[in-house]
Amino acid sequence: MILLRLALRSLISRRVTVGLTVLAIALSTALFLGVEKVRTGARASFADTISDTDLILGARTGGVQLLLYSVFRIGNATNNVTWESFEDLASRPEVDWAVPISLGDSHRGFRVMGTTTDYFDRYKYRGGRALSFAEGGRPADLFDAAVGADVARELGYRLGQEIVVAHGLASFTDHDDKPFRVSGILEKTGTPVDRTVIVSLEAIEAIHADWQGGGRSGTPISAAQVRELDLSPRAITAAMIGTSSPLQVFKLQRAINEYPEEPLMAVIPGVALQELWEIVGVAETALLGVSAMVVATALLGMTAMIFSGLNERRREMAIFRAVGARPRTILGMLTLEAALMATAGAALGVILLYTGLWIARPHVDAAFGLYLPIAPLTGRETAGLIAVVIGGTLVGTIPAIRAYRISLADGMTVRS
Amino acid sequence: MTKTGDPVDTAIDLRDLRFAWGGRRPFSLAVERFELRRGEAVFLQGESGGGKTTLLSLICGINRPAAGHVRVDGTDLGALRGGARDRFRAERIGVIFQMFNLLPYASPLDNILLPLHFAPERRARCGAPREAALHLTDTLGLPRELIEHGTAADLSVGQQQRVAVARALIGQPPLIVADEPTSALDAGAQAAFVDLLFDQVRAAGASLLMVSHDDRLSGHFDRAVRLEEIATVTRSEAA
Numbered sequence: 282m283i284l285l286r287l288a289l290r291s292l293i294s295r296r297v298t299v300g301l302t303v304l305a306i307a308l309s310t311a312l313f314l315g316v317e318k319v320r321t322g323a324r325a326s327f328a329d330t331i332s333d334t335d336l337i338l339g340a341r342t343g344g345v346q347l348l349l350y351s352v353f354r355i356g357n358a359t360n361n362v363t364w365e366s367f368e369d370l371a372s373r374p375e376v377d378w379a380v381p382i383s384l385g386d387s388h389r390g391f392r393v394m395g396t397t398t399d400y401f402d403r404y405k406y407r408g409g410r411a412l413s414f415a416e417g418g419r420p421a422d423l424f425d426a427a428v429g430a431d432v433a434r435e436l437g438y439r440l441g442q443e444i445v446v447a448h449g450l451a452s453f454t455d456h457d458d459k460p461f462r463v464s465g466i467l468e469k470t471g472t473p474v475d476r477t478v479i480v481s482l483e484a485i486e487a488i489h490a491d492w493q494g495g496g497r498s499g500t501p502i503s504a505a506q507v508r509e510l511d512l513s514p515r516a517i518t519a520a521m522i523g524t525s526s527p528l529q530v531f532k533l534q535r536a537i538n539e540y541p542e543e544p545l546m547a548v549i550p551g552v553a554l555q556e557l558w559e560i561v562g563v564a565e566t567a568l569l570g571v572s573a574m575v576v577a578t579a580l581l582g583m584t585a586m587i588f589s590g591l592n593e594r595r596r597e598m599a600i601f602r603a604v605g606a607r608p609r610t611i612l613g614m615l616t617l618e619a620a621l622m623a624t625a626g627a628a629l630g631v632i633l634l635y636t637g638l639w640i641a642r643p644h645v646d647a648a649f650g651l652y653l654p655i656a657p658l659t660g661r662e663t664a665g666l667i668a669v670v671i672g673g674t675l676v677g678t679i680p681a682i683r684a685y686r687i688s689l690a691d692g693m694t695v696r697s
Numbered sequence: 698m699t700k701t702g703d704p705v706d707t708a709i710d711l712r713d714l715r716f717a718w719g720g721r722r723p724f725s726l727a728v729e730r731f732e733l734r735r736g737e738a739v740f741l742q743g744e745s746g747g748g749k750t751t752l753l754s755l756i757c758g759i760n761r762p763a764a765g766h767v768r769v770d771g772t773d774l775g776a777l778r779g780g781a782r783d784r785f786r787a788e789r790i791g792v793i794f795q796m797f798n799l800l801p802y803a804s805p806l807d808n809i810l811l812p813l814h815f816a817p818e819r820r821a822r823c824g825a826p827r828e829a830a831l832h833l834t835d836t837l838g839l840p841r842e843l844i845e846h847g848t849a850a851d852l853s854v855g856q857q858q859r860v861a862v863a864r865a866l867i868g869q870p871p872l873i874v875a876d877e878p879t880s881a882l883d884a885g886a887q888a889a890f891v892d893l894l895f896d897q898v899r900a901a902g903a904s905l906l907m908v909s910h911d912d913r914l915s916g917h918f919d920r921a922v923r924l925e926e927i928a929t930v931t932r933s934e935a936a
């Protein structure tokens with residue numbers, strides 16, 4: 282096809298301007314696809330963080346908030362659940378299993394979570410996968426701690442190492458009189474577990490044994506003494522619950538929500554996530570909208586570039602006319618030119634996207650705990666790419682129509 | 698119906714033609730009668746800005762007359778719709794410009810082959826287009842390497858004009874129209890170019906209409922005509 286070859290040659294002969302235009306389209310396309318990838322990646326990663334848990338129990342608050350602090354360790358609980366209420370609810374017939382968790386302390390920027398060893402059996406992520414240890418095992422002793430993969434990697438922890446837990450989340454007062462020992466290092470999961478230090482509920486009680494409210498009370502209790510005390514938990518932050526049958530979920534949820542002894546609530550993780558997406562959906566749409574505008578700007582830039590070249594290409598159009606091209610062919614050639622640039626831009630954009638993802642992935646993972654999958658383009662993303670090409674072709678018709686008019690008016694004579 | 702001659706015998710037959718350019722400096726051209734017989738080579742002399750190119754664009758069917766008839770190779774262009782007229786031009790007329798004949802980014806070979814894309818019959822007539830093109834450029838004394846792999850920028854002006862001749866002649870259209878093809882050449886090269894053009898046009902059995910403001914070359918032709926003799930030009934200078 283000689284016309285396609287000529288169009289390509291013509292573009293190549295103007296490689297600097299054409300190259301910059303294509304690059305602008307490519308960058309904007311990569312941005313657009315990147316926003317979409319991060320968006321879907323974040324959703325998938327959130328959805329993958331909890332599976333096989335039917336309900337999450339917590340103090341009465343917002344459903345999204347409960348999900349965020351209990352599963353994602355984002356934000357804090359305003360209230361606790363008393364151990365009595367938890368035990369009472371956990372003994373209901375609808376409950377198959379219940380794992381309490383207690384949050385509130387931190388270790389060098391990582392959250393410390395108290396729980397029972399059931400956690401290692403019941404917590405499931407990414408479609409039912411269970412936690413496993415890369416080294417060592419579950420906490421056995423009172424002052425044993427299992428650390429997530431990122432905790433171990435970032436702090437360089439080895440098995441048997443002694444670590445000190447800080448009181449509160451951003452505090453400088455340490456429970457330094459009661460150091461923990463790393464009993465196990467968990468395999469990487471791509472969930473907030475990677476950034477968590479897991480200890481027993483009793484350990485949480487133990488380190489707070491000589492604390493009351495915000496400060497140390499009375500005489501300090503040594504690590505040895507504390508082992509003698511009654512360390513059964515008094516309160517927990519939340520609990521993960523599995524029901525004996527899916528049919529029981531709503532019944533149990535209602536029972537918890539109407540629990541007379543204490544204001545509690547239970548959320549279904551999937552439902553709360555859905556609620557969360559509705560909230561962030563607005564921001565996502567805005568972000569996608571902005572990046573779509575950037576693509577539109579790049580395409581308009583391309584149009585401007587074609588427009589500005591039209592005048593010096595009148596001679597070329599007169600040659601085409603003289604050898605028998607119809608004005609419509611000229612229209613087609615210029616549209617083809619725009620389509621080729623948009624296609625090249627879109628293709629280069631995909632290359633930039635994957636290169637960018639590949640480079641950014643470890644940093645995004647470290648900074649946000651978000652492991653972006655490098656997966657093929659989804660249907661939506663492909664549709665976006667096609668939209669870039671079609672959009673480019675459509676705006677390309679604007680200068681093409683102008684060229685069509687010029688070539689009709691010029692005929693064989695090109696007058697400047 | 699024509700009064701004199703058989704329309705089939707004429708390569709170009711113009712009757713009562715009227716055409717006007719609009720715009721700030723209106724220009725109009727009227728041709729009562731002009732004929733160019735088949736196989737004839739005619740030289741049309743006229744002043745710069747006198748309307749020569751305008752007349753050629755009417756003959757080629759690139760522009761349409763406001764009134765009158767343009768008959769080329771027996772076909773009334775007025776009876777053809779836009780697309781058919783363009784196709785007709787592609788099939789039947791080879792055009793050579795004064796300069797800048799070639800698409801600068803394409804190889805000379807692609808430039809020569811371009812009209813065939815719009816003229817399937819012409820393409821069929823030359824059989825193997827590439828070979829036909831290279832045969833033409835060989836006889837025009839153009840180096841193959843340059844024709845196949847160079848661009849217009851690699852050619853001298855004289856070489857470019859010869860490539861334009863090859864483009865006009867490929868597939869043997871019955872009419873060749875040349876718009877001041879020698880004016881960009883130096884005096885010594887002009888006569889040689891016209892001789893070359895003549896040889897090729899004769900060999901192809903085509904008719905030739907060449908316009909120029911410079912009548913030094915008119916001797917080579919069967920007939921020389923002055924634009925004033927056949928056309929009435931009116932200009933209303935608004936400035």
Ligand SMILES: Nc1ncnc2c1ncn2[C@@H]1O[C@H](COP(=O)(O)OP(=O)(O)O)[C@@H](O)[C@H]1O
Nearest residue numbers: 690691694718724744745746747748749750751
């Ligand atoms: N495309 C055009 N649009 C408007 N006016 C034109 C156009 N082409 C030529 N003219 C006018 O027609 C007149 C004749 O021009 P042209 O046919 O190019 O003369 P020549 O070829 O004899 O030099 C000029 O006055 C020019 O201004």
Ligand SMILES: [Mg+2]
Nearest residue numbers: 749750751876
């Ligand atoms: Mg002219």
